[in-house]
Amino acid sequence: MIYQGVLKKMPTENLETVQYYLELGSDFLNMNQLLEKNLELNFVHYQCLSCGLDKEIYRQGFCKSCFFDIPSAGDWIMRPELSTAHLGIADRDLDYEKSVQLQPHIVYLANSSNVKVGVTRKSQIPTRWIDQGAHEALEIVEVPNRYLAGVTEVALKEFVADKTNWRTMLKNEIEDVDLLAWRQKLKAHIPQEALPYFIDNQKETELHFPVNKYPKKPKSLNLVKSQSFQGKLVGIKGQYLIFEDETVFNIRANEGLFVSLSIVSG
Incomplete structure (x- = not known):
């Protein structure tokens, strides 16, 4: 076939x-x-x-x-801190950008090749973690728009990685870490505007790959x-x-x- x-x-x-x-x-x-x-x-x-x-x-x-024309490939996709729909300012198509940016977003920790911080729409949990090959993940902050998630990620990546080493992830050379402890450690570095959205009652999610x-x-x-x-x-x-x-x-x-x-x- x-x-x-x-x-x-x-x-x-x-x-x-x-x-x-x-x-x-x-x-x-x-x-x-x-x-x-x-x-x-x-x-x-x-x-x-x-x-x-x-x-x-x-x-x-x-x-x-x-890529340089359609709204679903704007710079804010890869750099959520550039989102402007919450201000009513368009990048390429304000209606589209509102539909994506003005919904709940999660800032999370994931362990795939190392502990990393990332951003995704709430509706994409746990899909985003699966796509990154993370064997464990944990929510840190749930905010109402993409911009707040983006500025939080920018602040936290000064203290934790924001990239996955794909070779290490595929070789499965991964150490189990205490993501709950990481979340508490990073809390002090969350921007004030996002701090009210801090999550402290979620448990780690474990993922098992075929x-x-x-x-x-x-x-x-x-x-x-x-x-x-x-x-x-x-x-x-x-x-x-x-x-x-x-x-x-x-x-x-x-x-x-x-x-x-x-x-x-x-």
Whole structure:
């Protein structure tokens, strides 16, 4: 069976073990069921997630012209402290920006490769943590808009990391840490405008990923360059497919690629 379609971030479900799904065209695949199967991936062409044209992907699944034009790729996406919808000031499309920015946001701690601080919409918990490959996470602050979450993150990243080392995350070289203690330690550095929204009654969330074998030296697959890849799927963590030969493929980083996927054997 051959499946074809444009890559998009895998939807997930937080059960006893995280469940991953891949949408390709009209097909909806449970990727957990493909563990220990030999898969073949082929690059077919580009397909921008916005305009749908066969144009080289620039960032976030969009071609260059769309990336610098559409409201869902504004700078405030990656830098929430730049959000201005709460002031009634538009970046690219005020109605869209209000719909995203003016809703509850969470500032959190996650342990994926190390303890890091991050921001996400409340509706994206625990999806955001799963996408980052965090095996434990904890809310710090719940604020009413993206701007407050952003300025809180900026303040806290002076004292804790804000990036994940993807290689360390995939190798599973992670130490359990006391996120509750970290939350209390960071409380003193939360900006005054966000301090009333501090959360002190939430417990850590633990996540368990479907990985049979972690890579010791993960090597990233560039499917556009190689055009084709075949290997046995042995794990999924974050948005990465992990193969037996230690090749890893980041679905999220390859959004906008139209691919074919086939199960070779097993």
